[in-house]
Amino acid sequence: MSVKAPLPHDTAGLHVAGSARYIDDIPVPANCLHLAFGLSNEARGVITGADLSAVRAAPGVITVLKATDLPHENDVSAAAHDEPLLAQGEVFYHGQPIFLVVATSHLAARKAARLANITISKRPAIITIDEALSANSRFEGEALVWNNGDAETALNTAPRNVEGSIEIGGQEHFYLESQAALAQPQENGDMLINSSTQHPTEIQHKVAEALGKPMHSVRVESRRMGGGFGGKESQGNALAVACAVAASQTGQPCKMRYDRDDDMVITGKRHDFRINYRAGFTKDGKILGVEFVHYARCGWAADLSLPVADRAMLHADNAYYVPAMRIESHRLKTNTTSATAYRGFGGPQGMLGMERVMDHIAHELKLDPAELRQRNFYASQKDTGPKQRTHYNQKVTDFELHEMLERLTDTAQYAARKKAVSDWNANNDILKKGLAFSPLKFGISFTLSHLNQAGALVHIYQDGSVHLNHGGTEMGQGLNQKIAQVAASEFGLPMERIRITATDTAKVPNTSATAASSGSDLNGMAVKNACNKLKKRIIRILSNHWETTQSDVIFTDGMVQIGHHSMSFDAAARLAYESRVSLSATGFYRTPKLSWDRLKGRGRPFYYFAYGAAITEVVIDTLTGENRILRTDILHDAGTSLNPALDIGQVEGAYVQGAGWLTMEELVWDTSGRLQTHAPSTYKIPTCADRPDVFNVALWPGENRENTIYRSKAVGEPPFMLGISAFLALSDAIAACGEIYPALDAPATPERILKAVNRVRLG
Amino acid sequence: MSNIHVTTTVNGDSVEFLCDPRETLLDVLRDRLTLTGAKEGCGTGDCGACSVMLDGRLVSSCLVLGAEAEGKTIETVEGMANGEELHPLQRKIIEHAALQCGVCTPGILVAAKALLEKNPDPSESEIRFWLAGNLCRCTGYDKIIRAIQDAAAEMRGAA
Ligand code: FES
Ligand code: FES
Numbered sequence: 015m016s017v018k019a020p021l022p023h024d025t026a027g028l029h030v031a032g033s034a035r036y037i038d039d040i041p042v043p044a045n046c047l048h049l050a051f052g053l054s055n056e057a058r059g060v061i062t063g064a065d066l067s068a069v070r071a072a073p074g075v076i077t078v079l080k081a082t083d084l085p086h087e088n089d090v091s092a093a094a095h096d097e098p099l100l101a102q103g104e105v106f107y108h109g110q111p112i113f114l115v116v117a118t119s120h121l122a123a124r125k126a127a128r129l130a131n132i133t134i135s136k137r138p139a140i141i142t143i144d145e146a147l148s149a150n151s152r153f154e155g156e157a158l159v160w161n162n163g164d165a166e167t168a169l170n171t172a173p174r175n176v177e178g179s180i181e182i183g184g185q186e187h188f189y190l191e192s193q194a195a196l197a198q199p200q201e202n203g204d205m206l207i208n209s210s211t212q213h214p215t216e217i218q219h220k221v222a223e224a225l226g227k228p229m230h231s232v233r234v235e236s237r238r239m240g241g242g243f244g245g246k247e248s249q250g251n252a253l254a255v256a257c258a259v260a261a262s263q264t265g266q267p268c269k270m271r272y273d274r275d276d277d278m279v280i281t282g283k284r285h286d287f288r289i290n291y292r293a294g295f296t297k298d299g300k301i302l303g304v305e306f307v308h309y310a311r312c313g314w315a316a317d318l319s320l321p322v323a324d325r326a327m328l329h330a331d332n333a334y335y336v337p338a339m340r341i342e343s344h345r346l347k348t349n350t351t352s353a354t355a356y357r358g359f360g361g362p363q364g365m366l367g368m369e370r371v372m373d374h375i376a377h378e379l380k381l382d383p384a385e386l387r388q389r390n391f392y393a394s395q396k397d398t399g400p401k402q403r404t405h406y407n408q409k410v411t412d413f414e415l416h417e418m419l420e421r422l423t424d425t426a427q428y429a430a431r432k433k434a435v436s437d438w439n440a441n442n443d444i445l446k447k448g449l450a451f452s453p454l455k456f457g458i459s460f461t462l463s464h465l466n467q468a469g470a471l472v473h474i475y476q477d478g479s480v481h482l483n484h485g486g487t488e489m490g491q492g493l494n495q496k497i498a499q500v501a502a503s504e505f506g507l508p509m510e511r512i513r514i515t516a517t518d519t520a521k522v523p524n525t526s527a528t529a530a531s532s533g534s535d536l537n538g539m540a541v542k543n544a545c546n547k548l549k550k551r552i553i554r555i556l557s558n559h560w561e562t563t564q565s566d567v568i569f570t571d572g573m574v575q576i577g578h579h580s581m582s583f584d585a586a587a588r589l590a591y592e593s594r595v596s597l598s599a600t601g602f603y604r605t606p607k608l609s610w611d612r613l614k615g616r617g618r619p620f621y622y623f624a625y626g627a628a629i630t631e632v633v634i635d636t637l638t639g640e641n642r643i644l645r646t647d648i649l650h651d652a653g654t655s656l657n658p659a660l661d662i663g664q665v666e667g668a669y670v671q672g673a674g675w676l677t678m679e680e681l682v683w684d685t686s687g688r689l690q691t692h693a694p695s696t697y698k699i700p701t702c703a704d705r706p707d708v709f710n711v712a713l714w715p716g717e718n719r720e721n722t723i724y725r726s727k728a729v730g731e732p733p734f735m736l737g738i739s740a741f742l743a744l745s746d747a748i749a750a751c752g753e754i755y756p757a758l759d760a761p762a763t764p765e766r767i768l769k770a771v772n773r774v775r776l777g
Numbered sequence: 778m779s780n781i782h783v784t785t786t787v788n789g790d791s792v793e794f795l796c797d798p799r800e801t802l803l804d805v806l807r808d809r810l811t812l813t814g815a816k817e818g819c820g821t822g823d824c825g826a827c828s829v830m831l832d833g834r835l836v837s838s839c840l841v842l843g844a845e846a847e848g849k850t851i852e853t854v855e856g857m858a859n860g861e862e863l864h865p866l867q868r869k870i871i872e873h874a875a876l877q878c879g880v881c882t883p884g885i886l887v888a889a890k891a892l893l894e895k896n897p898d899p900s901e902s903e904i905r906f907w908l909a910g911n912l913c914r915c916t917g918y919d920k921i922i923r924a925i926q927d928a929a930a931e932m933r934g935a936a
Pocket of ligand 2: 914
């Protein structure tokens, strides 16, 4: 069967030949125009003058558009209608697009965009979390508070307490292909958009609004993205809308791609957080109650910040049963880029808050941190007692981490290495080592329940070859390969008989973003649903043909067998065609069992949980703060993996990205709100030399208890949070320098590590 | 500024083009010669996605001017396979599932080929440090290194 086979990415052959096409590689007509935005160089102010004559006069410039030149809606927001394509009167962040240059080349457009003479009367900009708090600048009017049990009493009566605070930095997606879109006018005023997007339907919607047309006039195609990670869920809207408006005005194809610097300055990033915590526990380290205050810096527009901040709250327990919890979540509005979706969608920040609490308690009680964690885990799924509930009242019925922890600590020789690390630290003053375990439990489903739906379109041609489309987008995760494996397994066909083409709003309408790790869960089921409809039709035809009853049907090895009769799939397709039976079907799926009240924080937002565990060993240089990851061992739960090669690839890539977030990737805004780290020269993502020296990754041989596609589990986001173990290991190494708790902030750059070392040394 | 005429060799074929004197080799390859295998990841020499060989030297084509290619030989990812037959590095990248979004892949292939030409038996550290200029945001690099080691072993065996 094709599912469960470790096949490489479906277009790997094109990639190694350099012939896989991204937006900027699509051949365009010679009259194609190129676009660039002119950007605000103030973080906040009122536009008092905009002299664009030099821009218009620049070589190659065809036209220049301002907000007032836009024919219809001036909005590219995901939902809140608060994000103009071009600034209207006021600017709200440094880098906000103010005007749009349409020129004959990419370079001509970019150069011209720098020639504007824009005068902005400055207003006081709100940049930091503290500034936002003192100005009471926020979304949703007030903080969202969830209470489960009486945390205050639990804390006041607990034998022991810890309290503290952690700063958690944001993160640039750094998809290697920057944002890009291409618009080509069609007959009848229709528009064809090629977009590097995780959300073709939203692009279609926003373009239709901007052109003042119904959605049926706009077709969006997304063949592949050069990386997405959440950064192409809403951030591609501006480019697609700009291209569409310019194309409709000029009647010529228009293309826009952000140069890397522009991309980093304009687009949203992961939310930075501050989390304050107070926890009460017994002297054996059993947690009795926790209070969290989350401060999320959301930037200038709402974008996806509310669901992101919600998901941070939803993961405040991580893997631990907390009898009483109170979480207060502040969504702060600042004059910085609008923070957006990024792999984990707030989950990583919420989880790190809880892991900090665990780490702090272990230090306080001088208990082994892995042991302490296990004491607080939810009960195992094998436990026969009543199921424990999360702080939002969802039963945890599939908990795997006890068994995973035991397996991982064994294969990674945790106890022996913990001892070796402490021996090393006792004998070495300059280089200190740290070793840490971190678990994860991640809820799978969109928390906006209606998004948990998907569609598919499957055709069987009369020669028996299969062509399909689904609503998911390919950003490198190998979704199309997994989906093709599902179809191949359903029809019993070899993989080369299945072809998946670009995601296309004309094929499958009203899709949700490929996000929340849901791509294969939702679309796999929708495709299976369509395949089943077609199989039923073929079975009916063959049963009539052989005059047999319909039991014992097998689709395998390119054959269809009913009882003792059999026929090739291709011949069966031909027969169905000649019998005038439709060989095309749509499929649909909606996730069952969900119900969620976000204001109360009660219900079942998640269909199931995915689990994972990591152990990371690091070494730090206490004189410079420099550090390395020496070894990482990971055990990750992908249910019954649809494709172990792709899933392990996701785990490895996610871990390195997660570790990068918490160690080396630092976003720095200066006091005027200018992003100082807007290029790879100053913003450092992990390189080949930063990957762990020893990197052991295995999948946990479990299966999903819920009825997901072949009992697999979503794998896109969860392993990102395994990177937390690297951060905890650094903290462990710093703790070896003295007695006090290091209280390390993220990202743990060499500078921060050095400061923490000095703090701990001074006691 | 008037365009200049450049004669060069790309993947074994002699090629002529006109370009703006300020145009990068990367833009010339992509926009004038329709060789879009080399990608622009940064445009500032920091990501390696635009890697090509220029007279046998590994360069970031975003930092080279098209005009500098005059009289030189250029090799890009498009020239790596021998007709239908993939280079062992290409084959091993596929076999090891060592790519996800694939934008870094062409640059990594060109860079790895350059490494193996200088050093057919690189240690793991040598590979890691050689490739430190080729960013990959997706894979975490592990499978890439293994694929290169495997290809190197196969190429040594065949030699
Ligand atoms: S595009 Fe040339 S190094 Fe990044
Ligand atoms: S595979 Fe996406 S950047 Fe390497």
